[in-house]
Amino acid sequence: MVNVTFDKLATMKFRAQDGLLWRRWDDEYVVYNPASGESHLLDFVSAQGLMQLEKCVASTQQLVHDLGLVLDIPADEELSGYVQQMLTELSELGLTRTVRS
Numbered sequence: 089m090v091n092v093t094f095d096k097l098a099t100m101k102f103r104a105q106d107g108l109l110w111r112r113w114d115d116e117y118v119v120y121n122p123a124s125g126e127s128h129l130l131d132f133v134s135a136q137g138l139m140q141l142e143k144c145v146a147s148t149q150q151l152v153h154d155l156g157l158v159l160d161i162p163a164d165e166e167l168s169g170y171v172q173q174m175l176t177e178l179s180e181l182g183l184t185r186t187v188r189s
Contacts, residue, residue, distance in 0.1 A: 104141040
């Protein structure tokens with residue numbers, strides 16, 4: 089678990105934990121983390137963000153850009169704020185890890 093400020097998030101890179109297992113119901117997703125033995129309910133945008141982090145390591149800025157493309161929405165300040173909060177929450181849940189540049 090990583091506890092960081094939003095300013096520090098901008099300079100970090102993230103990756104999803106290995107081996108996550110997924111189930112989807114409409115626009116909600118449940119992800120199971122075998123490392124912790126815990127399941128978590130995620131909203132559509134958070135699930136898409138975590139799936140992007142399964143594909144590749146990304147900075148906050150890169151994830152905002154990628155999610156904007158995937159979701160066909162502007163990669164603006166609103167999305168950036170959401171992604172920062174999302175990364176904090178995913179980190180606290182043990183679903184992501186930081187990666188050294």
